[in-house]
Amino acid sequence: MDRLWTEKYRPSSFKDIIGQDIIVERVSAMTKEKNILNLLFAGPSGVGKSTLAITIAKELFGDIWSENFLELNASDDRGIDVVRGDIKDFSRTKSVANVPYKIIFLDECDFLTREAQHALRRTMEKFTHNVRFILSCNTSSKIIAPVQSRCTVFRFKPLDNLYMTRIIENITSKEKLTIDKKATDALNDVSDGDVRKAINILQTCSALNKKITEDSIYNIVNAVRPTEIKELIILALQGEFMKSRDKLLDAMLKHGLSGLDVIKHIQKEILNLETSEKNKAKLIEICGEVEFRLVEGSDEFIQLESLIASFVLIGK
Amino acid sequence: MNLLEKYKPKSINDLIIKMEKINEIKRLVLERKPVIISGPAGCGKTTLAHLLAKDINYEILEINASEDRNRNKIEEILKPATKEASLFAKGRLILVDDVEALSGSQDRGGIATLINMLNQTKWPIIFTTTDHTLQKLVPIRKKSALVELEKTEDKLLFSYLVKILDKEKILYDPITLEKIVLKSNGDIRAALNDSQASIKEGVLDFIEGLGEREKTRTISAALSLIFRGGDFKKVIESFNDIDLDEAMLWLDENIPREFSKKDEIFRAYINLSQAGIFDKRIKRFQYYRFLVYKTFFMTAGISLAGNSSILNLQTFKRSTRPLKYFLAAQKNIRKKEIAKKIAEKTHCSTHHVIKNVIPLIKKIYQSGNEINDLKLTQEEIDWLSD
Numbered sequence: 001m002d003r004l005w006t007e008k009y010r011p012s013s014f015k016d017i018i019g020q021d022i023i024v025e026r027v028s029a030m031t032k033e034k035n036i037l038n039l040l041f042a043g044p045s046g047v048g049k050s051t052l053a054i055t056i057a058k059e060l061f062g063d064i065w066s067e068n069f070l071e072l073n074a075s076d077d078r079g080i081d082v083v084r085g086d087i088k089d090f091s092r093t094k095s096v097a098n099v100p101y102k103i104i105f106l107d108e109c110d111f112l113t114r115e116a117q118h119a120l121r122r123t124m125e126k127f128t129h130n131v132r133f134i135l136s137c138n139t140s141s142k143i144i145a146p147v148q149s150r151c152t153v154f155r156f157k158p159l160d161n162l163y164m165t166r167i168i169e170n171i172t173s174k175e176k177l178t179i180d181k182k183a184t185d186a187l188n189d190v191s192d193g194d195v196r197k198a199i200n201i202l203q204t205c206s207a208l209n210k211k212i213t214e215d216s217i218y219n220i221v222n223a224v225r226p227t228e229i230k231e232l233i234i235l236a237l238q239g240e241f242m243k244s245r246d247k248l249l250d251a252m253l254k255h256g257l258s259g260l261d262v263i264k265h266i267q268k269e270i271l272n273l274e275t276s277e278k279n280k281a282k283l284i285e286i287c288g289e290v291e292f293r294l295v296e297g298s299d300e301f302i303q304l305e306s307l308i309a310s311f312v313l314i315g316k
Numbered sequence: 317m318n319l320l321e322k323y324k325p326k327s328i329n330d331l332i333i334k335m336e337k338i339n340e341i342k343r344l345v346l347e348r349k350p351v352i353i354s355g356p357a358g359c360g361k362t363t364l365a366h367l368l369a370k371d372i373n374y375e376i377l378e379i380n381a382s383e384d385r386n387r388n389k390i391e392e393i394l395k396p397a398t399k400e401a402s403l404f405a406k407g408r409l410i411l412v413d414d415v416e417a418l419s420g421s422q423d424r425g426g427i428a429t430l431i432n433m434l435n436q437t438k439w440p441i442i443f444t445t446t447d448h449t450l451q452k453l454v455p456i457r458k459k460s461a462l463v464e465l466e467k468t469e470d471k472l473l474f475s476y477l478v479k480i481l482d483k484e485k486i487l488y489d490p491i492t493l494e495k496i497v498l499k500s501n502g503d504i505r506a507a508l509n510d511s512q513a514s515i516k517e518g519v520l521d522f523i524e525g526l527g528e529r530e531k532t533r534t535i536s537a538a539l540s541l542i543f544r545g546g547d548f549k550k551v552i553e554s555f556n557d558i559d560l561d562e563a564m565l566w567l568d569e570n571i572p573r574e575f576s577k578k579d580e581i582f583r584a585y586i587n588l589s590q591a592g593i594f595d596k597r598i599k600r601f602q603y604y605r606f607l608v609y610k611t612f613f614m615t616a617g618i619s620l621a622g623n624s625s626i627l628n629l630q631t632f633k634r635s636t637r638p639l640k641y642f643l644a645a646q647k648n649i650r651k652k653e654i655a656k657k658i659a660e661k662t663h664c665s666t667h668h669v670i671k672n673v674i675p676l677i678k679k680i681y682q683s684g685n686e687i688n689d690l691k692l693t694q695e696e697i698d699w700l701s702d
Contacts, residue, residue, distance in 0.1 A: 001680070003689040007663055050663040075665040109412035109666055114600070153513070196664075200676045207680040222673035241572050241581055249637065253644035256670040302568055302638065306585035313582045 001272055002128040005203045006196050011051055012058060019163035020048050023154045026051060034099055038124060038133045040109075040148060042140035045158025046194030049136040056134070068095050068102045073112035083116075084123055091127045096296040101130050109135045110142040117144045124150055158193025167195060171202060172212070179212040186217040226255045229265040233273065236308045237315035244308045245289045249301070259300025263291045266307070279314065286310045319512045320505065323480050332472050332504065333360050337463060340428045342368060344461050345409065345440040352415075352457060354448035355465030358503030361444040362413055364465075365634075366444075368531035369409040380413035408439040415443040427452060434459050439590060467502035471646045476504070477511060481520065490654060494642055496520075532634070535566050539632050542567075542619045544576040551619045557700050564591065567618060569635035580622050586615030632649045657690055 002008075011017045014028040030036055035054065041049040050071075057069035068091045072083055087104060095102045112120065124133050124147070133151070137143055140153060159167075165184055172179045191198035205216045228251035235244035251257060257265070267287045270280055290307040293301050325331050328338050344351045345368060351362045369376040412430065434441065434456070441460075445453065448462055474497045483486050496514065500507035514520050538554035545551075555563045571584045591613035598606045655669040658677070662669070680687065681700035692700070 001685050001687045004658070004662060004687055007689075045664070045668065054663070073659070073665045075667050076659070107663070110667075114602070173546065196662075197672065200673060204676040204679045207683045207685040220676070220679060223679065239578065241578075245572075249640060255641060255675075256648065256667070258667075261671060293589055293593060296596060297589060298595040298599070299564065299592045302564070302588050302592050305568065306582075306589040308580075309582040309585040312578050 001201055001207065004170060004200075005175075006199050007172075009167075009199065011048075012055065014055055014059065017048055017051060017055065017231075018167060020052070020156060023156065024052065027056060027154070028059070029273070031056050034060065036060070036101070036132045038151045039135070040140065040143065040151035040153045041134065041136040041156060042138070042143075042153060044138060044158055044192075044194065046191075046196035046198075047134070047156045047159055048195070049156055050105070053103075053134045053136065057103050057105075060099050061095075062104070068097055068099070068103065070102070070244060071105045071107065073107045074116075075108040085121065087123055087127070087131075091131045094130060095246035095248070100133050103132050103134060105134045107136050109137040109141055109147075114144055117147055121146050121150065133271040159195055160193070161188045164188055164191070164193065164195065164198060168198065168202065171199065175206060177202075177206055177210050177212055180214075182214040183212045183217055186214040187212075190217060190221045226251050226257065226265065228254070229262065230269050232308070233266060233269055233311065237275070239312050239315055241308060241312050244312075245305055248304055248308065252301075259294050259304055260291070262304060263287060263294060265289075265302075265306070282314055283311065287312075319480060319484070320508045323508070325363060325367060328364070328371050331360055331364060331367065332468055332476055337465060338364065338368070341442075341463050342372065344463070345374075345442065346372065348438070348440045348461035350434055350441040350443070351457075351602075352443045352445060352448050352460045352462045352466060354445050354462060356467050356502060357446055358500070358505040358507075359468050360412070362527060363412045365409070365413075365442045365444065369411075372406070372409075374407045374409040374440075376409050376411055378411045378413060380411075410437065410439055410441040412441065412443045413455065414445065415532075416445045416447055416453060419546070427455065431455050432458070441498065449480045468504055470497050471649060473497050473502065473504060473507055473640075473699060474646065477507060480508075481511070486515055486518055486520055490643070491639055492516055492520055494639065507537065534630050535563065538563070539566060539570060542615055542621065543570070543620065545622075548616065552612060552615050560611070560614065563614060564588070565635040565637060566632065567614060567655060568637070570632050571618070573630070573633065575622050577623075583621035584618050587613045587621055590617065618625060650696060654692060654696050657692065657696075661690065 014024050014031075017024050027039075035090075039053075041052065051087070053071075054065075054069070057065040061068045072086060074083070078223065090104065091102065100316060106120070109117070109120075119142070135143070135151060139159070140148065140155070159250060165188065168184055168187055169180070171177075187198050187202060190201065201217060201220055202212065203211050204220050204284070208220075209216060228247050232244045232247035232251065248262070252259075252262060267284060270283045270287065273280060274284075285306060289308075290303055294303045297303055328342075331338065341351055341353065341364070353364065355361050367374060410433075415430075418547060443456060443460065448464070474493060477493060477497065479492075492514075493511075496507055496510045500510060511520065535558055538558060541551055543553045567584075567588060571588070572581055575581050575584055578580075591610045592615065594606045594610040598604060598610065651670060651674060652666065655666045655674055658673055659666045659669045664673075664675070677687070678700050681697065684701075686697065
């Protein structure tokens with residue numbers, strides 16, 4: 001295999017971006033007039049936020065797009081000071097293209113603290129004459145109002161199955177894979193409208209067999225799912241607090257999961273548990289409460305332990 | 317025995333500096349370009365210069381801060397060196413150590429002389445500094461290439477010290493060693509000196525301020541008051557002299573050991589969770605009155621969560637969670653490096669790649685396939701295929 005398919009099949013022009021028609025239409029109109037405002041792309045991962053940002057740069061600047069486009073990721077343990085330094089350096093020089101500004105794409109802005117976002121706001125104002133910002137985030141509610149109000153907000157939706165199927169069919173035919181409807185449905189089912197996820201799973205399956213089946217897809221997905229999560233729930237319901245919390249720490253350390261990742265997994269796993277629906281409802285309610293505390297509180301491990309303690313209480 | 321002297325790196329391969337940085341400096345030196353090596357204290361700038369000279373068989377001429385560095389002195393040392401070739405070595409490397417220290421009346425004219433040198437010399441020059449952004453270095457910066465060394469990573473420094481302590485057959489526990497590493501803040505020299513000073517009868521015993529053992533005793537007394545009951549007012553004050561972050565870890569570790577009933581554990585964790593929420597509120601609003609409530613949940617809250625009056629006589633256990641985080645981080649260095657490479661290629665964060673992409677890519681490599689475009693090293697490929 002020469003490349004990752006997520007890159008190989010990344011759209012490079014507006015017309016190739018599938019499933020976000022209204023957004024693409026508006027953004028391409030802005031681009032045509034070279035009149036880009038500060039933008040905020042909100043939406044789940046793998047729906048085209050980064051792709052659209054890159055495409056804007058490519059259409060605006062042509063061959064020299066990469067010199068006029070700075071991509072930064074807010075979640076990659078770099079302090080806002082570093083980010084600010086990078087932004088400063090980048091914006092000090094003028095755009096070399098026929099466009100009076102450069103573009104800075106700041107990905108995963110939900111990871112910025114409120115303080116960092118305030119700093120970002122000031123930076124946006126300071127460089128307003130020669131830089132346009134495109135911010136992306138998963139949930140726009142985590143972005144402070146003063147930043148939102150300086151941006152045009154576009155909300156991306158998970159990709160519709162119809163569009164997803166089109167993307168899958170395009171890749172399978174180019175890579176000479178065989179795939180049937182059931183397998184396509186399975187891929188749709190496991191990827192939740194996340195194109196990157198779907199393509200990554202497809203490529204992994206193809207490494208094992210050129211014939212993609214429903215089973216091969218579910219097998220791969222199950223094989224990479226952290227098994228510790230289900231185990232820790234069951235241990236908790238059996239009243240084994242200590243064993244359950246050891247499992248929790250294992251899961252987090254082994255798979256590099258954050259507290260929020262864990263709770264998302266737990267919440268999904270509960271639906272598959274063999275217990276009464278009434279119990280499931282109670283467990284989900286606890287998940288909701290603890291997820292809220294996780295967002296609000298410090299030391300995520302302790303918040304998750306409180307979830308285990310609640311599960312122990314319900315388990316009897 | 318002086319550890320610092322004894323374990324002085326003998327070649328550039330012994331350094332805890334990224335090979336690409338070393339190669340970059342080497343290339344510049346061989347091209348006879350003046351180089352500024354900038355980096356925090358104790359990251360190995362001077363040692364690197366010396367070992368590099370050795371590696372390429374150059375004779376080193378050093379001007380360091382311990383000497384007078386006025387114009388005449390520098391000229392005296394360097395003038396001949398810039399012209400004559402060395403007798404035995406292939407060439408000469410001029411090292412101006414701590415160039416930012418070049419100032420004041422003693423060094424008057426020093427920088428100007430160096431600039432002159434830069435223009436005339438046929439041999440490469442290395443300047444070291446802890447801060448290349450200083451105004452007075454501007455003239456030198458204009459004429460030189462800049463290579464920035466980073467603070468030595470904790471994980472790397474940790475394993476470096478482990479190797480030395482093992483060779484010296486010194487007993488140590490990882491927690492103590494971790495403390496030395498954290499305190500040194502990436503300064504290899506400081507870490508080695510601290511280790512040396514902490515060795516007592518073949519055992520590493522790091523003591524900072526209040527001794528560890530005494531601290532454990534203080535915390536145990538507080539925990540005993542909370543878990544086993546006592547005067548309410550005293551319970552609330554039990555953590556008064558104790559670092560609350562540390563107290564939180566001790567509580568967390570010992571709640572399920574002290575409380576045996578499900579509802580007690582449940583209530584205790586609700587209180588601990590509340591304390592965590594107030595902790596974050598303090599930080600977010602910078603409103604320190606909340607500390608009262610945080611402390612209350614951690615003391616009285618936990619104390620009242622229990623209702624059994626069984627006297628538990630076992631000793632309290634220290635939490636191993638921070639250590640496990642630390643060890644896991646060490647283990648995950650390779651994973652993180654691979655993730656970084658993939659993240660750069662795929663426009664997403666390292667965190668996203670670790671979580672969602674690496675498990676799938678691992679399957680691809682385990683099936684005997686490779687993705688050429690990622691340009692992974694053999695070690696990284698081995699890790700993925702494993």
